[in-house]
Amino acid sequence: MAVTSTNETGHDEARLGCGRPIDDLWARIEEPPDEHERSCPDCQAARASLGRLEEAARDLRTSDERDPGMQPSDRAKASIMELARAEVRRGQMLPLRQTTPPEAPDLAISEQSVATLVRRTADGIPGVMARRCRVRTVEPAHHADGRSRVRVELSTALSARTRMASLAADLRQRVRTSVREQTGLDVVAVDITVEDVFDA
Template sequence: MALTDSTTTTRLGCGRDIDEVWANAGNPPDAHERTCPDCQAARASLTELDAATRDLRSRDQADPELHLSADLVSKISSIARAEVRRGRRIPLRNVTGGHDSAVEADLTVSEQAIASIIRDTCDQFADIEARRCRVEISDHRAGLDPETVAIRARLRISVAASTASPGRIDELREQVIAAVHDRVGVTAQVVDIDVEDVHDA
């Protein structure tokens, strides 16, 4: 018994690939399909599948239990954006050459991981809510050791209406710098904090 090549499993008995039949399913049968029983059977099956899929989609759209709330859509979008940012890597050491440079190049942390540390630090302040956080490698390296990696973080926050001390923001900035250094060994050289909203305590 001959074995079927895995590269030909989508081909019909007539030799035509089923993807070709599917691509033409929305059009009238061509000359080959009008006389080919294999293609005619495939078109019929694909038409039934398409109709069933459309019917299922319509029923799902009409079912209120399957509708996502605006809050849930927002959370899903936030997670999706976080996953996109997660792919950007920040080195834990500034590779300057030498026999250990290949090893040093592999020591990285995701931008999202650092942003999470910053958010966790912000959560320790009962009167401050983190909104958005962006992290990138800083171009300003004055006074730093050659191997030190410096980042710039921009944190957008909302503060409670009861927060009266302007030094509260400076305290948050100091805590962020310390937390990033202690947990991943990266220097947060610049931490911009923008107060974009005020909320009830």
């Protein structure tokens, strides 16, 4: 449901949209991608970002290894990793309005921010538990008034007492309204996948 979960140590564990912990990817960054990572866009994007971080860190270690005074403290290392996790979680940037040139929007919002808003909206409906969420721009990417158009893919778990047909229509409308009012983005489609049913 959220981007973080609590692990056995009691600390928040940052996860990608697919549910895999970012720290697991970082621990395996020098190894070949596994079967899941080879077919998962979230993991592929995260491995690319973390790979660049690992390359920069390796170069830094090589240049500083002869000078112990240049070695970062454990606290500095923890701060760097937290920044890296935040960058990976952020995902791609979605332009809020059409700009010129289009590759350099003046106003943009991270996919993760919109996905968090969608999950929060879904969780506010009784009988719904949001899980993974992806937000993508669609073609044509903009309305005549310049507003960006996006498609939302949301996986959920539903209460066994829920009527899917009526709930789906309500959920789609709430997501469209919430995203439009808080970001200005136009949600042209909300694809809902039910992954599980729970007793409630």
